[in-house]
Amino acid sequence: MSNPSILILPGDGIGPEVMTEVRKVINWFGEARDIQFDVSEDLVGGAAYDKHGVPLADETMAKAQEVDAVLLGAVGGPAYDDLDFSVKPERGLLRLRKEMDLYANLRPAQCFDALADFSSLKRDIVAGLDIMILRELTSGVYFGEPRGIFEEGNERVGINTQRYTESEIERAARSAFELAMRRNKKVCSMEKANVMESGILWREVATRVAKDYPEVELSHMYADNGAMQLVRAPKQFDVILTDNLFGDILSDCAAMLTGSLGMLPSASLGAPMANGRPKAMYEPVHGSAPDITGQGKANPIACILSFAMALRYSFDMGTEADRLEKAIEKVLSDGARTADLLGEDGVDPISTSEMGDAVVAALQASL
Numbered sequence: 003m004s005n006p007s008i009l010i011l012p013g014d015g016i017g018p019e020v021m022t023e024v025r026k027v028i029n030w031f032g033e034a035r036d037i038q039f040d041v042s043e044d045l046v047g048g049a050a051y052d053k054h055g056v057p058l059a060d061e062t063m064a065k066a067q068e069v070d071a072v073l074l075g076a077v078g079g080p081a082y083d084d085l086d087f088s089v090k091p092e093r094g095l096l097r098l099r100k101e102m103d104l105y106a107n108l109r110p111a112q113c114f115d116a117l118a119d120f121s122s123l124k125r126d127i128v129a130g131l132d133i134m135i136l137r138e139l140t141s142g143v144y145f146g147e148p149r150g151i152f153e154e155g156n157e158r159v160g161i162n163t164q165r166y167t168e169s170e171i172e173r174a175a176r177s178a179f180e181l182a183m184r185r186n187k188k189v190c191s192m193e194k195a196n197v198m199e200s201g202i203l204w205r206e207v208a209t210r211v212a213k214d215y216p217e218v219e220l221s222h223m224y225a226d227n228g229a230m231q232l233v234r235a236p237k238q239f240d241v242i243l244t245d246n247l248f249g250d251i252l253s254d255c256a257a258m259l260t261g262s263l264g265m266l267p268s269a270s271l272g273a274p275m276a277n278g279r280p281k282a283m284y285e286p287v288h289g290s291a292p293d294i295t296g297q298g299k300a301n302p303i304a305c306i307l308s309f310a311m312a313l314r315y316s317f318d319m320g321t322e323a324d325r326l327e328k329a330i331e332k333v334l335s336d337g338a339r340t341a342d343l344l345g346e347d348g349v350d351p352i353s354t355s356e357m358g359d360a361v362v363a364a365l366q367a368s369l
């Protein structure tokens with residue numbers, strides 16, 4: 003059987019820097035564990051625009067459809083701010099999500115004990131936090147039609163459309179319940195059924211799907227209250243099920259609970275391919291961070307944890323994923339800190355590449 007294939011799309015800003023560290027980890031698995039991947043690399047975002055005039059070339063899109071997993075760094079940066087909307091770096095990312103039909107976006111927010119003091123919330127509110135946001139990723143206001151800026155009388159009107167079919171809600175909801183079955187068996191569905199018809203339908207479908215999972219406890223919350231509850235008492239949640247736009251916002255909020263946006267991985271999964279693996283893309287939740295690009299300050303852990311999710315969800319290597327996550331926990335509890343994780347006086351930050359090396363050393367020590 004051929005090796006599992008991975009397409010690496012480092013993208014822009016700190017994307018290439020953090021991806022270099024992921025490559026060290028991938029190489030370690032090859033050398034020390036004899037787990038080989040066929041790794042190829044290509045361009046996305048501004049980097050693709052610079053070469054091809056589009057944020058994702060058709061050939062790259064085709065490659066992404068063929069591999070077992072895509073690993074993406076980050077897209078965007080100030081150099082591309084004035085580009086036409088249709089070729090902005092973000093369009094490359096959205097095209098990947100849409101054309102690969104990656105409807106289930108898993109955004110775990112786990113607070114490593116060593117980092118509980120870095121959260122903007124008090125330690126006892128976040129210590130031990132382990133929640134999972136299931137964000138619908140291929141529909142809703144991100145893609146709904148009509149959309150655009152139109153002339154209306156003597157002024158312009160900007161239009162986006164929140165649109166969800168029952169089947170779109172249903173498949174996202176199923177993913178959330180499946181996750182909950184392997185966790186603490188609670189799903190909290192968040193929408194705005196008090197003001198949006200799409201929210202009413204969302205609630206109905208989530209309730210219907212719940213009947214197939216009698217062991218899982220389903221609750222509903224308006225998304226604004228959900229945001230408030232996330233910062234008031236985040237540990238009340240297990241799996242949060244929500245739409246594309248609310249999920250975008252709530253997941254950034256959840257990320258900060260853990261101490262740093264530089265810690266949060268994500269997996270975007272679609273339907274199973276012929277080989278039984280789901281279509282999949284893995285990426286850190288953080289962006290391209292132009293303010294620190296090229297300075298060796300970026301935290302590679304979110305991207306390395308995204309690779310751990312690939313091991314778990316694409317390659318059925320849960321034990322190796324555990325090994326990698328434990329190595330990261332060890333590195334942090336030993337006191338290694340990139341600049342985003344500093345707070346204590348007298349601790350010198352280590353660089354992006356030193357953090358990558360520390361993770362590899364901890365992996366090696368785990369054997």
Ligand code: IPM
Nearest residue numbers: 077078092095096250287289
């Ligand atoms: C995210 C990002 C993207 C989104 C941007 C870069 C298009 O914020 O993945 O959360 O809005 O989905």
Ligand code: MG
Nearest residue numbers: 250251254287
């Ligand atoms: Mg976002």
